[in-house]
Amino acid sequence: MTQMPPQCNNLQEQVDTLLQLLRQEPSLRQQDIMAVQASLKKAISPEFEIVFAGAFSAGKSMLINALLERELLYSAEGHATGTECYIAYAESAQKERVVLTFLSEVEIRTQVYALCEQLNLTTEININHIDVVKILSQGCLIIIEKEGGENKSELAKQAKALILLLEGFEANRERIQTVDNATYSMEQFNFSNLKEAASYARRGSNSAVLKRVEYYCYHPLLKDGNIIIDTPGIDAPVKQDAELTYDKIESPDTSAVVCVLKAASSGEMTTEETELMEKTRSNPGIRDRLFYIFNRIDETWYNTQLRQRLENLINSDFRDTTRVYKTSGLLGFYGSLIRGTTGRDRFGLDTIFAESRDRLDADTNSGNNSENSQDTPQFVNEFNRYCANSGKLSASQFRISVNSYETPNQNYVRILA
Ligand SMILES: Nc1nc2c(ncn2[C@@H]2O[C@H](COP(=O)(O)OP(=O)(O)OP(=O)(O)O)[C@@H](O)[C@H]2O)c(=O)[nH]1
Ligand SMILES: [Mg+2]
Incomplete structure (x- = not known):
């Protein structure tokens, strides 16, 4: 964060003095000073709140996980996030903690x-x-x-x-308390790390009665007071969840908004996405700190028409901003994780993907069919598709084949080997 110029050292005092003068002058007493107070609070606050907002399944949670290089937030098909999640800095790995806040009765x-x-x-x-x-x-x-x-x-x-x-x-x-929002530390729940708390919070029924989850996480990105906020999709089925996101982007505490857009997979903006952008622009506290992320860009690699529609959209509706980014949260996130794997753990199939594989098993009741196509991690399918069809790897440099007589997992391990 930038240092305040010396004349601003006593900003609070100086602004308070001005406001007092304002109150003493009868003709100015009616002035609304809320905006001034909100701006002051933000200027002297050591915290910088960055809100990730967008439609359901746009990839907000996945992108945050990619930034933090760990699987912290729950990311899945369908409506995954039902609670506001704050992620702030912890001084060390030992000091990582979680605070859970429940809705009142x-x-x-x-x-x-x-x-x-x-x-x-x-x-x-x-x-x-x-x-x-x-x-x-x-x-x-x-x-x-x-x-x-x-x-x-x-x-x-x-x-x-x-x-x-x-x-x-x-x-x-x-x-749960009658009128108050009860808060609990992870010790009160006997969780020993962030992951355990996260998996409690991700369960649909728990998430439904939680108002907020605060993670204190040891990562350099969060140093200097950056706070990352994950929100429920703006089109979430529970109206309150969606409203919560709109409230957050209009809140004076919000300093920057990352709009995670789905247009790379649909070719167009939804009504909710347009509304989101309008509301964000109307928050004076955000100013130009508004970032447009076209996530799921991988989907345009296999579809010329989609790619063209996205380009047209960006060239027409996003002409006046330079803050347009194209990402693949999915490939970025797992791509960074598999760097730490080897052939011994089948490049993550037995380690980083083991949990999601088991979850898939439980979800689909597919039992022991561990090579069944349903047990292929989503990343493995996307990785194979990238190798075979994206046109991103030059054929002379990478002689990579995806064979139909092998399972997707076998193809993945062979290619990486
Ligand atoms: N192909 C592809 N899939 C992605 C990408 N990013 C996320 N996904 C997948 O999309 C699904 C939804 O991702 P989430 O991170 O849960 O999306 P979200 O925006 O947080 O969704 P909600 O919490 O429901 O509002 C998951 O199954 C992800 O694996 C991407 O860049 N490419
Ligand atoms: Mg989410």
Whole structure:
């Protein structure tokens, strides 16, 4: 962070004096001084909040993991992040810690009412009544079945969100306070590291009743007061989650916004993305610290039409900014991790990918079929595609073949070997 010029050393005092003078002058007393106070707070604050915002699955969490070079945040298909995550600096690896803040019972009740209204569930709603909770959950299950699955419609997604909220409330009943937002340290949860806390927070039902997760993480990027904030997708099924993101980008505490856009995989901007950019531009505290990231750029490598549409979009709608970046969070993140692997652990298949492989197993109930294509880590598929079809590797320099008689994992190991 830049040093303040010497005449600003007593900024707080000087601004306070000016504001006092303002109050003494009757004709100026009505002036709104909120903006001045907000700017002052920011100017003297040692913290610099950088908010990552965008549509669901744009890759916000993955990009943050890539920046921090570790799998800290939960990144997955579908709506993955349901809670605001703050990542601030820890002085050393030993000082890494997590603080979990829960919603209050009142806030949870408000969300339950709103969801029940949208779902047309009109029973007596007392979430402390075990029977009521059962009836509501059954009602949700019926809706999901009628809609043909959890993700089949907005209604089904909301029903799923209500189930998770009720489950989360029950599972964390002892920790949730009536009107206050209770906070807990990781010791109180018996977590021994950030990862354990993160995997507790990523579970849908826990995430539903958490208001905020703060990670204190040992990484040079966070030194000097940089705080990275991951937010739920602006099109998240629970309205409150999405609103939280909009509140955050309009908040005077926010100093920079990284808009993670999905246009590289769709060729166009969604209404929500346009709204996000408009709201961001209207926050005077952000000024020109607005970064546009076209993530998932790998998808344009295999699709000429998509590539052209993205280029057209950037040339027309992003003409007036130089802060346009094209990234692949997925390839960048795993690419940096596999540098530390060797043939002995099959270039990460037995180490860094072991957990996601097991998770895939659990998700798909595919049992012991460990070479089944469903157990191929997403990165391995993307890596093979990169080698075979991206046109990024010169054929004379890299004689790489992706063979159809081998499994994707075998191709991956052979190529890297
Ligand atoms: N092909 C490709 N996939 C990516 C890329 N970045 C992320 N993904 C995948 O996209 C999915 C969603 O990524 P997340 O990081 O969870 O996205 P998010 O923006 O945090 O999504 P929400 O938390 O749901 O709002 C994951 O399965 C990632 O592996 C990328 O650059 N290329
Ligand atoms: Mg996320």
